[in-house]
Amino acid sequence: xxxxxxxNKKRLNDVxxxxxxxxxxxxxxxxxxxxxQMSALLMAITINGMNFDETLFLTDAMLKSGDxxxxxxxxGLIVDKHSTGGIGDKVTLIxxxxxxxxxxxVAKMSGRSxxxxxxxxxxxxxxxxxxxxLSNTDFMNQVNEINLAIASPSSNLDIADKKIYALRDVTAxxxxxxxxxxSIMSKKLASNADFIVIDIKIGAGALIKTKKEAxxxxxxxxxxxxxxxxxxxxILTNMNQPLGYAIGNGLExxxxxxxxxxxxxxxxxxxxxxxASIIISKAKNIDLKSAFNEAYQSIQNKKAYNKFLEFVARQxxxxxxxxxxxxxxxxxxxxxxxxIGIDADKIGKLVLELGALRLNSDDIIDHSVGIVLSKKVGxxxxxxxxxxxxxxxxxxxxxxxxxxxxxFDKTYNNxxxxxxxxxxxVK
Numbered sequence: 001x002x003x004x005x006x007x008n009k010k011r012l013n014d015v016x017x018x019x020x021x022x023x024x025x026x027x028x029x030x031x032x033x034x035x036x037q038m039s040a041l042l043m044a045i046t047i048n049g050m051n052f053d054e055t056l057f058l059t060d061a062m063l064k065s066g067d068x069x070x071x072x073x074x075x076g077l078i079v080d081k082h083s084t085g086g087i088g089d090k091v092t093l094i095x096x097x098x099x100x101x102x103x104x105x106v107a108k109m110s111g112r113s114x115x116x117x118x119x120x121x122x123x124x125x126x127x128x129x130x131x132x133x134l135s136n137t138d139f140m141n142q143v144n145e146i147n148l149a150i151a152s153p154s155s156n157l158d159i160a161d162k163k164i165y166a167l168r169d170v171t172a173x174x175x176x177x178x179x180x181x182x183s184i185m186s187k188k189l190a191s192n193a194d195f196i197v198i199d200i201k202i203g204a205g206a207l208i209k210t211k212k213e214a215x216x217x218x219x220x221x222x223x224x225x226x227x228x229x230x231x232x233x234x235i236l237t238n239m240n241q242p243l244g245y246a247i248g249n250g251l252e253x254x255x256x257x258x259x260x261x262x263x264x265x266x267x268x269x270x271x272x273x274x275x276a277s278i279i280i281s282k283a284k285n286i287d288l289k290s291a292f293n294e295a296y297q298s299i300q301n302k303k304a305y306n307k308f309l310e311f312v313a314r315q316x317x318x319x320x321x322x323x324x325x326x327x328x329x330x331x332x333x334x335x336x337x338x339x340i341g342i343d344a345d346k347i348g349k350l351v352l353e354l355g356a357l358r359l360n361s362d363d364i365i366d367h368s369v370g371i372v373l374s375k376k377v378g379x380x381x382x383x384x385x386x387x388x389x390x391x392x393x394x395x396x397x398x399x400x401x402x403x404x405x406x407x408f409d410k411t412y413n414n415x416x417x418x419x420x421x422x423x424x425x426v427k
Contacts, residue, residue: 001019001020001023003024003027003033003037003041004037006020006023006024006041007037007040007041007044010041010044010045010048011044011048013048015051015053015054016050016054016057017057018053018057021054021057021058021061022057022061024038024041024061025058025061025062025065025160026061026065028160028163028164029065029159029160029163035167038164038167039167039171039173042164042167042168042171042173042176042179043171043172043173045173045176045178045179046172046173046175046176046179049176049177049178050178052220052223054178055178055181055182055220055224056223056224056227058178058179058182059181059182059185059186059189059224061160062158062160062161062164062182062183062186063158063185063186063189063190065158065159065160065161065186066156066157066158066159066160066190067154067156067157067190068157068189068190068192069107069109069136069157069190069191069192070136070192071107071140071143071192071193073140073144074105074107074140074143074144075105075144076105077104077105077194077195077283078105078106078107078143078192078193078194078195079099079104079105079106079193079194079195079196079197079279079282079283080106080107080108080188080191080193080195080196080197081095081096081106081108081196081197081198081199081275081279082184082187082188082196082197082198082199083198083199083201084180084184084198084199084200084201084206084207084208084217085117085201085206085207086117086201086205086206086237086239086242086243086344087117087118087205087239087242087243087247087344087345087347087348087351088118088242088243088244088245088246088247088252088344088347089117089118089199089201089239089243090118090123090243090244090246090252090253090255090256090259090268091199091243091268091271091272091275092108092110092120092150093120093123093124093252093253093256093308094256094259094260094264094268094269094272094304095272095275095276096108096148096150096311097148097260097304097305097307097308097311098260098272098276098295098298098299098304098307099147099148099276099279099280100146100147100148100307100311101147101298101303101304101306101307102280102294102295102298102303103147104147104279104280104283104284105143105144105147105148106143106147106148106149106150107139107140107143107149107191107193108120108149108150108151108191109150109151109152109153109157109187109191110124110150110151110152111152111153112152112358117348117357118247118248118249118252118356118357120150121150121152122249122365122367123249123250123252123253124150124253124315124317125249125367126249126250126253126322126323126324126367126368127253127312127317127318127319127321127322127323128317128318128321128322128323129316129317129318129321130312130315130316130317130318131315131316131317132150132151132152132315133151133152134149134151134315136154139151142314142315146307146310146311146314147307148307148311149311149314149315150311150315153187153190153191157187157190157191158186158187158190160186161182161183161186161187164179164183165183168183170360174207175207175208177213177216177217177220178220180207180208180217181217181220181221181224184198184221185221185224185225188230188232189228189230193230194230194231195230195231195233195279195282195283196225196230196231196232196233197232197233197234197235197275197278197279198218198221198232198233198234198235199234199235199237199271199275200214200217200218200234200235200236200237201237201238201239202214202236202237202238202239202420203238203239203240203344204239204240204343204344204345205239205240205241205242205343205344205345205347205348206239206344211236211420214236214420215236215423217234218234218236218423219423221234222234222423222424222425231282233278233282233422233423233424234422234423234424235271235274235275235278235419235421235422235423236419236420236421236422236423237271237274237418237419237420238267238416238417238418238419238420239344240341240342240344240377240416241267241341241342241344241376241377242342242344242347242348242373243265243267243268243271244259244264244265244267244268245265245372245373245374245376246370246371246372246373247347247348247351247356247370247371247372247373248351248354248356248368248369248370248371248372248391249323249356249365249367249368249370250322250323250324250367250368250370251324251370251371251372251391252370253322254322254324255268255372256308257305257308259272259299260299260302260304260305260308261302261305262299262300262302264299265376266418267376267418269299270418270419271418271419272295273292273295273296274419274422276291276292276295277291277292277295278291278422278424279291280294280295323367323368324368324391325366325368325369325370325391325392325393327391327392327393328389328390328391328392329389329390329392329399330386330388330389331386331387331388331389331390331399331402331403332384332385332386332387333381333382333383333384333385333386333387333403333406334383334403335381335383335406335408336381336382336383336408337380337381337408337409337410338378338379338380338381338408338409338410338411338412339375339376339377339378339379339380339381339406339407339408339412340377340407340408340409340412340414341377341406341407342373342376342377342405342406342407343404343405343406343407346401346404346405347371347402347405350371350397350401350402350405351369351370351371353395353397354366354369354370354371354390354391354392354393354395354396354397355369355393355394355395356369356370366393366394366395368391368393369391369392369393369395370391371388371389371390371391371402372388372389372391373387373388374386374387374388374389375387375388375406377414377416378412378414380412381408387402387403387406388402390402
């Protein structure tokens with residue numbers, strides 16, 4: 001068995017065996033298979049795909065490449081939520097304390113930004129002194145005591161995924177459904193939560209561009225979960241414009257605080273409440289309407305906000321000291337009309353140019369910079385109104401590039417939804 005034969009086999013669209021996939025993963029993490037060879041195999045998989053058994057074998061091999069968290073010391077049901085990534089996606093920052101305020105335990109390992117989408121860990125690190133590196137003991141104690149901990153995974157968790165993802169990001173192999181599914185589920189299974197909700201973003205600012213692809217991915221994710229006796233639900237959400245108004249680490253923390261105080265953007269809160277309703281209904285064995293009411297009341301009575309403050313303080317963060325740039329430039333509209341589109345992908349690239357995101361895993365980011373939209377799709381704008389504000393530090397962008405993210409028309413008849421649907425079970 002050798003890597004050249006395996007690459008050629010997948011290039012010819014043949015099915016790889018469990019033994020071949022195990023050989024690839026084990027040899028790659030030992031550096032016996034070179035990056036250029038793994039890149040060739042990843043491209044063959046992206047072009048020709050994998051059947052379900054191959055995807056399951058890949059997930060299992062990646063899962064076994066590192067440690068698995070042991071949450072046996074945590075009392076009660078443990079829930080986790082994952083997003084496939086989107087521009088301005090700050091849902092976890094609101095959802096996690098909301099659930100914890102309702103006595104639902106959230107034990108979450110989160111990642112950093114890579115490419116055009118932000119990472120929850122980077123956002124939390126824009127809070128001065130916030131500690132994302134918790135020992136397993138501290139992590140479990142915190143979940144038991146305040147129902148919530150969010151930390152960066154240890155270097156020994158899902159080793160294969162870290163190495164493979166670094167290659168995928170620079171070899172145009174990120175959007176492969178088998179590779180997405182195995183990456184997500186190997187991480188989630190290693191994290192060992194009892195119930196997992198996966199937010200599959202769809203649209204211009206997401207990895208998944210169509211509902212058809214999203215449904216296909218959801219089926220694979222749920223069936224992998226079934227194999228491991230894990231309850232997995234998927235929600236399909238719109239990423240054709242940034243979620244909420246803020247894009248950038250410290251700015252998204254600020255917007256999340258506003259949302260926890262009852263002033264959240266409509267589209268953002270629709271996603272938060274939808275995911276919260278799914279999790280609460282499962283955790284408490286109640287219907288979705290009752291679950292929604294519990295989530296809504298947690299925001300209105302500030303229980304969720306107070307839990308967020310407790311969570312930040314517990315991980316040593318100074319909530320009064322959030323990194324936000326002082327150099328702010330308003331961008332004025334040259335047009336009058338309804339906004340019928342905001343290019344989320346292009347907005348993400350502009351935030352990357354400002355330094356808020358990273359192209360390589362070792363890039364140093366600026367937590368203080370980003371963009372805050374003043375208008376969203378469906379809003380009517382007159383010439384001279386502010387479209388958004390650029391928060392900058394050492395880097396800048398062409399303001400005309402930002403203006404070009406907006407598409408205008410004289411009328412607005414778009415009926416596009418924020419939530420496309422939910423998939424909980426498949427055969």
